[in-house]
Amino acid sequence: xxxxxxxxxxxxxxxxxxxxxxxxxxxxxxxxxxxxxxxxxxxxxxxxxxxxxxxxxxxxxxxxxxxxxxxxxxxxxxxxxxxxxxxxxxxxxxxxxxxxxxxxxxxxxxxxxxxxxxxxxxxxxxxxxxxxxxxxxxxxxxxxxxxxxxxxxxxxxxxxxxxxxxxxxxxxxxxxxxxxxxxxxxxxxxxxxxxxxxxxxxxxxxxxxxxxxxxxxxxxxxxxxxxxxxxxxxxxxxxxxxxxxxxxxx
Amino acid sequence: xxxxxxxxxxxxxxxxxxxxxxxxxxxxxxxxxxxxxxxxxxxxxxxxxxxxxxxxxxxxxxxxxxxxxxxxxxxxxxxxxxxxxxxxxxxxxxxxxxxxxxxxxxxxxxxxxxxxxxxxxxxxxxxxxxxxxxxxxxxxxxxxxxxxxxxxxxxxxxxxxxxxxxxxxxxxxxxxxxxxxxxxxxxxxxxxxxxxxxxxxxxxxxxxxxxxxxxxxxxxxxxxxxxxxxxxxxxxxxxxxxxxxxxxxxxxxxxxxxxxxxxxxxxxxxxxxxxxxxxxxxxxxxxxxxxxxxxxxxxxxxxxxxxxxxxxxxxxxxxxxxxxxxxxxxxxxxxxxxxxxxxxxxxxxxxxxxxxxxxxxxxxxxxxxxxxxxxxxxxxxxxxxxxxxxxxxxxxxxxxxxxxxxxx
Numbered sequence: 112x113x114x115x116x117x118x119x120x121x122x123x124x125x126x127x128x129x130x131x132x133x134x135x136x137x138x139x140x141x142x143x144x145x146x147x148x149x150x151x152x153x154x155x156x157x158x159x160x161x162x163x164x165x166x167x168x169x170x171x172x173x174x175x176x177x178x179x180x181x182x183x184x185x186x187x188x189x190x191x192x193x194x195x196x197x198x199x200x201x202x203x204x205x206x207x208x209x210x211x212x213x214x215x216x217x218x219x220x221x222x223x224x225x226x227x228x229x230x231x232x233x234x235x236x237x238x239x240x241x242x243x244x245x246x247x248x249x250x251x252x253x254x255x256x257x258x259x260x261x262x263x264x265x266x267x268x269x270x271x272x273x274x275x276x277x278x279x280x281x282x283x284x285x286x287x288x289x290x291x292x293x294x295x296x297x298x299x300x301x302x303x304x305x306x307x308x309x310x311x312x313x314x315x316x317x318x319x320x321x322x323x324x325x326x327x328x329x330x331x332x333x334x335x336x337x338x339x340x341x342x343x344x345x346x347x348x349x350x351x352x353x354x355x356x357x358x359x360x361x
Numbered sequence: 362x363x364x365x366x367x368x369x370x371x372x373x374x375x376x377x378x379x380x381x382x383x384x385x386x387x388x389x390x391x392x393x394x395x396x397x398x399x400x401x402x403x404x405x406x407x408x409x410x411x412x413x414x415x416x417x418x419x420x421x422x423x424x425x426x427x428x429x430x431x432x433x434x435x436x437x438x439x440x441x442x443x444x445x446x447x448x449x450x451x452x453x454x455x456x457x458x459x460x461x462x463x464x465x466x467x468x469x470x471x472x473x474x475x476x477x478x479x480x481x482x483x484x485x486x487x488x489x490x491x492x493x494x495x496x497x498x499x500x501x502x503x504x505x506x507x508x509x510x511x512x513x514x515x516x517x518x519x520x521x522x523x524x525x526x527x528x529x530x531x532x533x534x535x536x537x538x539x540x541x542x543x544x545x546x547x548x549x550x551x552x553x554x555x556x557x558x559x560x561x562x563x564x565x566x567x568x569x570x571x572x573x574x575x576x577x578x579x580x581x582x583x584x585x586x587x588x589x590x591x592x593x594x595x596x597x598x599x600x601x602x603x604x605x606x607x608x609x610x611x612x613x614x615x616x617x618x619x620x621x622x623x624x625x626x627x628x629x630x631x632x633x634x635x636x637x638x639x640x641x642x643x644x645x646x647x648x649x650x651x652x653x654x655x656x657x658x659x660x661x662x663x664x665x666x667x668x669x670x671x672x673x674x675x676x677x678x679x680x681x682x683x684x685x686x687x688x689x690x691x692x693x694x695x696x697x698x699x700x701x702x703x704x705x706x707x708x709x710x711x712x713x714x715x716x717x718x719x720x721x722x723x724x725x726x727x728x729x730x731x732x733x734x735x736x737x738x739x740x741x742x743x744x745x746x747x748x749x750x751x752x753x754x755x756x757x758x759x760x761x762x763x764x765x766x767x768x769x
Contacts, residue, residue: 149693169684173684195687219507221507
């Protein structure tokens with residue numbers, strides 16, 4: 112890997128996820144929380160994309176004709192549903208192992224997704240453009256948040272959308288998402304999230320505003336341990352999602 | 362041999378399997394769905410039983426556009442009475458009466474012959490182009506990671522993202538998947554038969570708790586009623602084999618004379634009562650529904666309605682997951698169905714179990730307690746309302762949409 116140009120890749124993080132790659136698709140395995148969370152974030156994405164591009168969310172292929180980038184795609188947990196909903200999907204991840212696991216799974220599932228081991232800077236430099244960029248559960252794992260978000264924003268077409276989901280850097284998040292999830296409930300391997308790397312909403316909005324993006328929605332996501340269910344909430348102190356739009360040029 | 366590739370393969374063409382297939386197909390027309398059934402063609406027409414369709418299930422059938430076909434054969438239950446007595450008591454004290462409406466003009470249940478339900482669902486399946494293969498018993502099941510494979514005894518092969526086992530209380534698929542069951546037997550059997558009577562029943566259902574078990578008179582269209590008559594298994598088997606004269610005499614002793622002279626219609630059969638619960642309702646790529654998940658004996662008439670509740674929950678889970686592009690046969694999706702249904706099923710099973718044990722005996726103190734209890738309930742409108750709402754089976758906001766009469 113060349114290190115000359117500034118990069119957003121944190122090699123230790125890439126290695127950590129590569130080691131768990133085989134488990135991406137086990138709903139009872141290390142990524143169980145992500146499987147439980149998936150319907151909630153998919154609903155959020157689908158409903159907003161459908162409303163924005165004037166589609167019927169209950170139709171068969173509500174995302175058909177849309178080009179979507181899933182940056183930090185991991186094992187492809189978002190890419191496959193997006194492709195099934197009709198989108199033309201590129202799944203990108205800095206970990207070659209992840210991308211390989213994802214590609215094999217998609218082929219076996221009979222879903223058409225393009226996967227590439229590539230960084231957002233490289234994609235942006237190539238001039239790639241997308242209707243929707245998904246940036247889900249990634250910013251807390253990159254080395255340079257501003258540079259990363261800037262390169263993602265660059266790839267959003269005018270009139271296109273970008274989704275960001277992550278964990279807030281608050282004491283509540285430290286208690287619930289790190290100590291609770293990794294040390295007490297043991298849902299996630301220890302070290303999955305580091306407090307210092309968590310990102311506050313304003314730290315996402317600032318670089319994106321500078322890239323010409325407007326925030327059009329934000330929501331908290333709340334986990335109820337008694338019901339073992341995730342749901343939307345106004346409380347953005349722990350998990351949250353944001354939706355940004357690049358305005359159409361006049 | 363060619364393999365037919367499907368999204369959903371439903372095993373069992375009873376009302377549970379058929380309504381599951383129809384409900385999913387109507388809401389998600391792009392999914393490829395087929396139904397296989399072990400019985401030879403036309404055998405389904407021989408079912409002489411009738412069932413009480415609760416208001417929630419009726420709302421679902423209306424939404425699926427099949428109730429309209431069933432309605433001419435459906436008898437609304439306008440009123441229900443419960444008595445507790447010895448067979449020889451000349452007058453059976455009525456402990457509990459229920460008015461039959463949950464809302465204006467919506468009875469809490471209808472009595473419908475099973476054949477009418479199945480026929481309406483088969484007609485609907487055929488209208489939407491859904492194949493139903495008869496004489497196609499599942500002979501092999503392989504729940505592989507990306508698709509389930511099913512082979513049938515008549516040489517068909519299917520590959521499906523999701524297999525729905527609606528193949529009854531002795532489900533072959535459940536056994537092939539290695540899902541174990543818990544069974545409680547009661548050494549009781551329900552004799553099921555139909556009688557014609559001289560005078561109209563006026564839509565009144567009667568449940569008499571006799572010492573040998575409940576004796577239910579359920580109104581059918583015309584001057585006819587469907588009976589569920591519970592006896593110890595040995596006695597039940599003896600009774601169904603007796604000649605008509607003896608059977609009719611025994612029947613009249615229990616039925617009473619309030620509806621005039623009785624005559625038997627069609628045959629009679631005894632079904633052993635028991636409670637069979639599957640330990641799991643789902644496996645990767647497999648979901649159990651109806652009696653395959655929970656065979657509950659008919660004391661409270663909830664077997665069919667539990668089956669329809671499964672269908673409503675499973676169809677909604679599958680359709681919503683499909684609309685999100687999720688893999689409809691994955692555990693991440695099927696877990697939701699299991700959580701949704703298990704609690705309700707276990708509660709219903711326990712209720713039926715307690716009812717059976719409490720009411721099928723002639724022990725004086727127990728009888729006093731239960732009569733006191735029934736009499737108490739009769740004087741408490743809120744309590745009655747609760748029972749009627751439970752029997753009507755219309756869920757609140759957290760329940761499946763089809764049971765509230767809304768499309769998925």
